[in-house]
Amino acid sequence: MLNIEKNTLFVKEQAKAFGFDHCGIAQAAELTGDAFRLENWLHKGMHGGMKYMENYFDKRIDPRKLVDGAKSVITLLLNYYPSQFQQPGAPKVAKYAYGNDYHEIIKERLNSFLQVLRSKLGDIQGRGFVDSAPVLERSWAQRSGLGWIGKNGNLLHKQAGSFFFIATLIVDVPFLYDAPTGDYCGSCTRCLEACPTGALVSPSVVDGSKCISYFTIELKEQLIPGSMQGKFEDWFFGCDICQDVCPWNRFAKAHRDEAFRPIPEILNFSTSDWEALTEEEFKNIFKKSPLKRSKYAGIRRNLKFIETKNSGKG
Template sequence: MDIARRSELIRNKALSLGFSACGFANVEKLVEQEQGLRDYLENNYYGEMTYMANHFDKRLDPSLLVPGAKSAIVVLLNYFPKKVLSNETGLMLSKYAYGEDYHEVVKGKLAKLFDFIGAEIAPVQGRYFCDSAPVLERAWAVKAGLGWIGKNGLLINPKFGSFVFIGELFVDTELEYDQPYDKEHCGNCTRCLNSCPSSAFVAPYRLDARKCISYLTIELKGEVPEKLKPALKNRIFGCDICQDVCPWNQKLSPHDVHEFAPKQELLEFTSSDWENITHEGFTALFSKSALKRAGYSKLKQNIASVMSVDN
């Protein structure tokens, strides 16, 4: 089977599995990203996410993580919801946490794609990831022709905007590689930078996570600093502000991934429901959710932080 046919079959299978887009890139060291990563680490923009300082070389060169890897199969999965949780009667979660844990959903689909390659294309060795390994996922998505990096540091796909999960499958099989996305379509727009209530953007493309609401409500182990609590507004897990204001996210089609559909109970949650949620209730509602990363105690702490401020 020639490379072109092999690539076509893999892309078609990825789309049939429900992925929104699929691209291919040759595995090599990401030279252009090295200085940016070094600056990010040297300025401690990662806060308490100390794991970011580990595996510097592997982040730049996946062949050190997956020996023998020749190709990166990069996929996107749209998660823009049909309905946004009310910000009038309840507290807010980031859209990516409405349904089941995206790590498991994306990797489950990648596992099927990997099995397909081995069974229908050729014997294959490799590994697949979704926000679960030291991989510069957005850089690989750009390299695979799937979009450009916006000034908020997120990947923007011209069709699906930035509300997409990125997954990658590194394999020892050669493919027909896509052209890297070499254009950006943000122009002079700075809506994402200007809209951040906690001024977390140091500069275009540079985020200080220590001020980011997503970091403060998920990764930070302690309580949100008093001076940053007003910036939370009614957000108790994550933040979508810099995505919500993006012009590329204004006319998106909602996803059709049933695993990402929120439970009806969650859609009807009020501020009172959140304040009174028990550990048992949290477990029942979010046992398969990305909210597990923050945990019950952190969530309650975030709720208390929001309620302590007169918004």
Template sequence: MSRIEAYSHTVKSVARQLGFDYCGIAKAEKLNDDARRLEQWLHQGMHGSMQYMENHFDMRTDPSLLVPGARSVITLLKNYYPSQQQSAHTPHISKYAFGKDYHEVIRAQLKELLQALNEKIGEIHGRGFVDSAPVLERSWATKSGAGWIGKNGNLITKHSGSFYFIATLIVDITLDYDDPFAKDYCGSCSRCIDACPTGAIEDNKVINGSKCISYYTIELKDALLPEQMKDQFKDWMFGCDICQDVCPWNRFSKPHHEINFTPIPEILNLSTKQWEEMTEESFKNIFRHSPLKRTKFSGIQRNLRFITRA
């Protein structure tokens, strides 16, 4: 085994020990094709009011601008599919938000991974990212062999679906690169397109973010939601899983083993009435480590009024 192969084996071994469900490696290089697609997507205004998507454009497509001397991009997947589901007639919340905020959980694990690699391999300069920096993680995941981009814009793995968080670790050492995932297994299936109540999924895997329920219930900070969207939210109060729930590949989803993603009991069980009667103080206490804090109490109440108002 060569030194590069040995280093790569170490990377994947440590990733497994830290509880990641997949680890793949791609060569750090400019994503020219992705840059063109992103530029067109932004030009068409499909990011809505998410102005941060326009920032640091070059960094999104050139890993060497994030980590000087970048040689390798390590993609890590972490399953979040829950073993428990919400009670009937409970305002819907995306499964990714059932437990502790994944940013906090995975960021700490990425830091631990980089520290372990420095101890086992030698001095490595790198940065870990999890959905909070200018990184095109789905593109890197495909390049590392993890899966393909579905028509709903999600990364889909052939053996266990799409309920995964994607983390990226960019490092300045050469590693053994995995083969890109070259095949698209969506075929002629259009279930996600047909099921999306707001028509956010367009042709050629283009997602109009400004039409997505997740955009309205999480990203949009307006005091009121657009009246024309009334009756299209299907009781989703925070995020939306419709396009994943109908995907045939998610019949292979298996419950995660990450204790930090254990569902908060209130998310599973609170009735609409209980949500309506919740105080801001209670919200801040119950969800202080939850992704729900991103929308804040005022956003949750806004969303709740919108899906319950006759």
């Protein structure tokens, strides 16, 4: 037991050393409740065109099928709340995309983190994941005591809100496990009421096929459905509405991570700057940005869609 206690403390100390803001650990097991909810969500088609969500169902609900002999799931939160924001009136970009692509940055940190753990704990087996693998990150964060799933579907931390990247490290060694926290949303329904497209169909259930982030990032067709016209509130890459209205985010503090320093153009571009942007300039300025997921054509499509809404105001 003494070694487990020391090893658990070492994990949490190293998490802090690598710049992660919070760390929780849960025992690896099958997520039976989540399996039922995920199956129901998929059956109702709430994943829209995100067909990849149908893949690797067994691995999504059981980390032991991702890492042989897995005993622990380490969850790490990394704050991305910015200290500076876009200029008023400009097409809006979700705050997580202000800086460089988090996938590459966090994956590199996870790999280094795992190497440090191996140097201390021996030849442990493990894999790190961040958002791009069949892992139910929010469920594991909840199980490891880092917060609860809010009515907007985001993980909410009682002292820090929801503007966090979630990373997961699955390993084959045991630790002391953290206890889940309670749900502190209470009777608040601000996020449900604020969503302009009706994507929050019920508490903690997000119809992804109606989400602004889905339309502006995941949807690969050329046209956004006309039924969504006038509902994007100038968001053209992602959306933060349900987070911005959440009372728990009054506790959000600006990060100090240089790796996620905002790209100047995102903060400073006006509507006319975005309109004048050429494909070559886009590829150069945003080569390390999450915006490259939508590609230049997607950005132009999204910009045109919200401009059409604005032109009809008069």
